Amino acid sequence: MHDHAPPSPVEAEPPAAMSVAELEVFLAAEFPQMFNARSGMRIEAAWYHGARVRQAFRPEMLRPGGTVSGPVMMALADVALYVAVLASIGPVPLAVTTSFNINFLRRPAQRDLLAEAKLMKLGKRLAVGEVAILSEGHPDPVAHVTATYSIPARHSV
Numbered sequence: 021m022h023d024h025a026p027p028s029p030v031e032a033e034p035p036a037a038m039s040v041a042e043l044e045v046f047l048a049a050e051f052p053q054m055f056n057a058r059s060g061m062r063i064e065a066a067w068y069h070g071a072r073v074r075q076a077f078r079p080e081m082l083r084p085g086g087t088v089s090g091p092v093m094m095a096l097a098d099v100a101l102y103v104a105v106l107a108s109i110g111p112v113p114l115a116v117t118t119s120f121n122i123n124f125l126r127r128p129a130q131r132d133l134l135a136e137a138k139l140m141k142l143g144k145r146l147a148v149g150e151v152a153i154l155s156e157g158h159p160d161p162v163a164h165v166t167a168t169y170s171i172p173a174r175h176s177v
Contacts, residue, residue, distance in 0.1 A: 037110040066107035069139040073100040088128045097151040097165040100135035119168040128162040129155035
């Protein structure tokens with residue numbers, strides 16, 4: 021999970037259902053409260069079953085004690101996993117989080133955060149994934165997330 025790169029073409033994964041540019045336009049339209057010019061989130065890469073999303077560091081993200089707040093990391097992980105789902109199935113606005121678990125492993129540095137999302141199972145109605153959150157420049161994750169997304173039936177999209 022921590023190889024920091026999308027799979028190589030040799031692995032013969034299907035192509036992404038949406039490009040980074042298409043994902044950014046989709047999220048800005050469908051999820052503007054989390055993905056907008058002020059949020060500081062940016063999709064760095066997206067591929068079938070995975071994505072990497074960056075959260076730019078801003079001082080207002082800090083909680084008392086000078087550490088990045090948990091809600092910032094949770095939002096980043098949720099968006100990264102949503103991007104991985106969309107990159108795998110295409111534009112489905114009503115795919116929603118149904119389960120979310122986070123383990124905070126160590127204090128993040130006051131730097132950008134990187135979320136590396138990987139789908140562990142992708143079915144017709146559910147996607148299960150994990151996300152490693154890292155502080156830029158540090159190899160060890162600061163948090164680990166597992167989550168499940170509910171995917172609506174195609175006729176209800």
